[in-house]
Amino acid sequence: MRIVYLHQYFTTPAQSGGTRSYEFARRLADRGHDVHVITSTRNAGDHGGQWSTRETSGFTVHARHVPYDNSMGSLQRVRAFVTFAVVSAARARSLKGEVVFATSTPLTIFLPAWFATLGRRTPIVFEVRDSWPTVPIALGYLSHPVARWLARRLEHFAYARSAKIVALSPGMREDAAEQGADPQKISVIPNAADVSMFDVPDAVGVRWRRDHGIDVDAPLIVYTGTFGAANEVEYLVDVAREAAALDARTVFALIGSGAREAAVRSRAEDYGLLGKTVRVMPPVPKAEMPAVFSAADVATSVVTNNPAMNANSANKFFDSLAAGRAIAINHEGWQADLIRSHDVGLVLERDDLRAAAHQLLGLIADRARLAQVHRRARDLARSEFDRDVLARQLAEVLENAREGRSGSVRERARIVR
Known part of the structure; x- marks a missing residue:
């Protein structure tokens, strides 16, 4: 069947950012479906304001330039969201999909999906990547x-008019149900672990450390x-200050960009840690992430102190599992439950920074335990979050929507508890 796949911020492994849509689109194509991804590009001057079309990995990508970056203010972001919704609507409709799959954020992605199906019996499957607008x-x-x-x-309009809903975590499913979504429509398909991609020799991580001037035996977070x-x-910078006092060899490699990058650098500089204990590095393509994670003793996923963030399904969490690395987070929720029940990392103290530093360095110092944690992380990635398995679940949701079958795809009980 023809699937029109709407994702405003689609990325490939050659780019930085999550590749969920890319990995799922190519697997849907391998399953025999005709997949058309509609997305935007963010680099100034791309395509001269016109649509571009390219074939990649068995599916078609339709892209239009719409400026966006994390440093934009709220009004600029809303303008980018609305602009893409408007320009993508006609494109989505012209492709005459047999099912339209719209993945947020932003929530406005549902508008072109709705327009594409207006007056037709085409079902919409709506994917909730974050609990917007909660x-x-x-x-x-x-x-x-x-x-x-x-x-x-x-939000209510999207839930009411979707044939199926995909949520990336149990918390997102609960939020959608609280806002009126039919629970029978909702399937939980979390972010996935690309085990084969991240299964690299230890020498790859050693080389990455040496290339970046980090001692082979230094604790690396x-x-x-x-x-x-x-x-x-900034939370990690605060923990780094405490960790440096405990072990001066410790390195926190913070890789990425965004609106708070200057604030992160400023805080590290104020502590006298920038370029030493704290290394702020530019984002790297997904294809280079296996080397980064191979180098790490512990990977982290942190959020601001707000209960609404506990339902998140961050890619970095699953990349860490796929790489067989300990994962440390600073929040509660379903991921904290997984860490504790499977002993694959740490739930860091939020308010006691010295205690958080002790947690990290204590785990890294206990090499026997750390090796066991790394093994359990990869085992969990294979058993519960394998990309191929989750892609099949998504395919079933889309195929069931096309055939008009009711009910959600059954998830593993361990994930949804």
């Missing part, structure tokens, strides 16, 4: 009552991703 409301990004009302109305207000990477 998260931006909780973080104060949507403070105006009218903006909140409009966002909630769009890695963060990869966005430096945004929702991530609060």
